[in-house]
Amino acid sequence: MLAGECGPAPEFAMQLLVRTAEITGAETLIDVSWAHVTSAYYNGQANLDLAERLASLGARVSVPTTLTACSLDGRQAGRECAAPSVRSALRLIELYRDMGCDSVMTCAPYHTRREPAFGEHLAWTESSAVVYANSVLGARSNRYYEFFDICAAITGRVPYTGLHEPRNRAATTLVSLADLPPRWLEDDRFYHILGFLLGRSVGNRIAAIEGLPLSVTTEQLRAIGTAANASGAVDMFHAIGVTPEAATRSEAFHDKAPQETLRIDREAIRNAVKILDTSNDLPLTAVCVGAPHFSVAEFGRLLPIIEGKTVHPKVHFYITTSRHVLGELKERGWLHTLQAAGIELITDRCTYYPPVIEGCKGRVMTNSAKWAYYAPGTLGSAVTFAGLEDCVASAVAGEASRVSWF
Numbered sequence: 001m002l003a004g005e006c007g008p009a010p011e012f013a014m015q016l017l018v019r020t021a022e023i024t025g026a027e028t029l030i031d032v033s034w035a036h037v038t039s040a041y042y043n044g045q046a047n048l049d050l051a052e053r054l055a056s057l058g059a060r061v062s063v064p065t066t067l068t069a070c071s072l073d074g075r076q077a078g079r080e081c082a083a084p085s086v087r088s089a090l091r092l093i094e095l096y097r098d099m100g101c102d103s104v105m106t107c108a109p110y111h112t113r114r115e116p117a118f119g120e121h122l123a124w125t126e127s128s129a130v131v132y133a134n135s136v137l138g139a140r141s142n143r144y145y146e147f148f149d150i151c152a153a154i155t156g157r158v159p160y161t162g163l164h165e166p167r168n169r170a171a172t173t174l175v176s177l178a179d180l181p182p183r184w185l186e187d188d189r190f191y192h193i194l195g196f197l198l199g200r201s202v203g204n205r206i207a208a209i210e211g212l213p214l215s216v217t218t219e220q221l222r223a224i225g226t227a228a229n230a231s232g233a234v235d236m237f238h239a240i241g242v243t244p245e246a247a248t249r250s251e252a253f254h255d256k257a258p259q260e261t262l263r264i265d266r267e268a269i270r271n272a273v274k275i276l277d278t279s280n281d282l283p284l285t286a287v288c289v290g291a292p293h294f295s296v297a298e299f300g301r302l303l304p305i306i307e308g309k310t311v312h313p314k315v316h317f318y319i320t321t322s323r324h325v326l327g328e329l330k331e332r333g334w335l336h337t338l339q340a341a342g343i344e345l346i347t348d349r350c351t352y353y354p355p356v357i358e359g360c361k362g363r364v365m366t367n368s369a370k371w372a373y374y375a376p377g378t379l380g381s382a383v384t385f386a387g388l389e390d391c392v393a394s395a396v397a398g399e400a401s402r403v404s405w406f
Contacts, residue, residue, distance in 0.1 A: 001155055009059035013151035017159065020148060026159030030121055035065040035153035036109045038125040039146045040096040042071045042089035050147055051095040054154075061100040061153040066109045067093065068126045069293070069320075069349050101153070105348035106322035108293040110137075118244055121164055123152035127235075128292045128370070131225035134236035136218060138244035140164045143235050163236055169245060170254035171238050173202050177211035178265040185213050188220060189387050192369035193272045194264065195224035199232025201262050208238040208252035216242055219297060226292055227369035276372040279384040283314075284400045285362030287391045288351045290320035291371040296328050303334060305392045311342030312398030316359035320346045352378055365391045365400060 001010040002018060021029060039047060072089050097103050104112045107126045116122055116139035124130050124141045133139040142162040144152065152158050163169055175198065177185075184190045198207055209224075221239065228234035238246035246252035290298075299321075311317045319338075321329075326347055329335040338345065351357050352374040363382045366372050375381040384400055394401045 007058060009054055009057035010155055012054070012057060013059070013154040014157075016148065016151045017155060017157060021159035021161070024159055024161045026161040028160045029157040030160045030164060031156055032063060032121045032123045032152060032158055034109075034116060034120075034122050034124075035061065035063055035149060036068060036122070036124040036126055036129060037065060037096070037101065037149035037153060038068045039150045040067045040070060040093050040101070040103075041146075042085065042092050043146075045088075047146070048088055048092055048095075050150075051092055054150065055095050055098065059099050059150075059154055061150075062156040063123075063153060064113070065099075065101045065150075065153040066104045066106075066112060067096055067101050068105070068109070068129075069107045070105050071353065071355075072348055096150070099150075099154075104322055104324055106293050106324070107291075107350065108295065108322060111293070111295055111322055112324040121158070123149060123158050125149045127229040128222075128226040130235050131229045131237070132222050134163055134169070135225050135238065135243055136221045143233075167254075169206065169236060170256065171206045171208035171246070171252045172259045173205050173207040174249075174253075174258035174261045175202075175207045175209040176261060176263050177209070178263045180211075180264075180266065180269070182213075184269070185216075187387070188223065188367070189385070190269070191216075191220040191223040192227050192367075192385070193269055193276070195227030195234075196231045196276065196369045196373065197264055197268055197272050198224065198237065199228035199230060199234050202228075202232060202234060204233040204235065206236050206238070207234070207262070208240055208246055208249065208258075210240045210249065212239045212242055214241065219295065222292070223369070227373070230370040230373045273385065276369060276385040277383065278372075278376050279363050279382045279400065282363035282382050284365065284384075284394055284398065285314075286316040286318065286357075286359035286364045287395045288318045288320075288360065288364055288366045288371055288375075289368060289388065289391060290318075290346075291350055291352060291366070291368040293350075294319050294321040294325065296325055296332075299325070299329060299334060299338075302388060302392070303337060305389060306341045306343065307337055309341055309392070309396045311395045314398050315395050316357070317341075317343045317395045318346055318351055318357060319343055320349065320351055323347050354378065363400065365394050367391050
């Protein structure tokens with residue numbers, strides 16, 4: 001490929017990969033089985049220029065490749081729109097689709113096809129997906145970046161460095177849950193808050209959390225990683241006795257002693273909640289859930305809570321999810337119930353990024369610490385972080401209910 005024997009597109013892509021390998025000190029490249037790319041998110045002309053260049057070279061991906069959430073509301077697809085940015089964004093997606101990418105447009109690609117297996121090497125970019133793959137599944141991926149990602153998809157290769165190497169997956173920080181009431185560990189909110197604290201405390205280091213119950217769910221583990229990669233740069237964590245590379249403390253730390261210990265107690269949890277709540281008692285204008293994109297399991301939990309209720313006309317209730325999950329909702333007959341309740345389903349994007357969806361400039365309730373962390377800065381929203389039940393109750397009542405905290 002580097003010599004041009006496979007065509008100009010693989011040559012171009014391999015030149016970038018080899019230069020990156022040299023910069024990072026990698027001695028070899030390895031095969032990947034799946035690429036998840038963010039280069040199809042339209043951030044400006046550079047994205048379109050690269051895609052046009054690759055298309056002119058006849059680029060095609062060589063491994064299964066999915067596209068992450070984009071800058072469009074999926075409801076705009078197929079519509080005539082005068083905005084140049086919208087036309088450019090649609091053109092960008094079309095170019096990547098022509099290269100063989102699957103335009104699932106989601107930050108949760110593991111919901112769209114089989115989950116990666118333990119030890120499987122990936123070239124993923126979406127931060128919440130990378131930490132999920134490494135931590136919960138035991139797959140291997142660094143957090144890759146725009147332009148590199150599509151080159152990895154074309155060549156099917158990445159440098160053998162970072163979290164692809166077993167030696168770099170050892171924990172260095174022990175996180176101790178100090179004297180927390182058992183009922184807290186049963187509450188989904190706790191795992192978002194724990195992840196938020198984890199990211200702020202460890203940055204990009206690998207932590208091992210000690211004290212989580214064996215009953216912890218996949219969605220709760222996902223919440224830890226998602227929040228930790230928003231408030232910090234955590235691409236991997238261990239939960240001792242729970243996640244696949246941490247059956248014991250010794251295994252998590254590769255038989256070494258922790259370099260530091262972080263103690264998370266009741267006061268730390270309560271202080272984190274105060275940081276995430278920026279609402280200042282403003283009138284409720286919207287509820288936003290689905291960051292990362294809602295799973296079928298999460299919709300299954302929502303259905304009995306919302307069934308028979310209707311969202312107040314002054315409030316927008318948005319759920320972001322993938323096209324794949326939306327299709328499953330239709331097959332299960334759940335979509336009608338959600339729409340009858342007044343819930344608006346958004347695909348292909350995340351609501352904490354511009355363009356701003358109606359109602360999100362006021363007071364917004366969310367059950368996602370990631371949404372609560374990003375939205376004040378990206379949208380200017382005033383945010384109340386709450387559980388899913390409180391979000392539903394508030395949306396129906398038309399005003400934010402007083403949230404009971406830990």
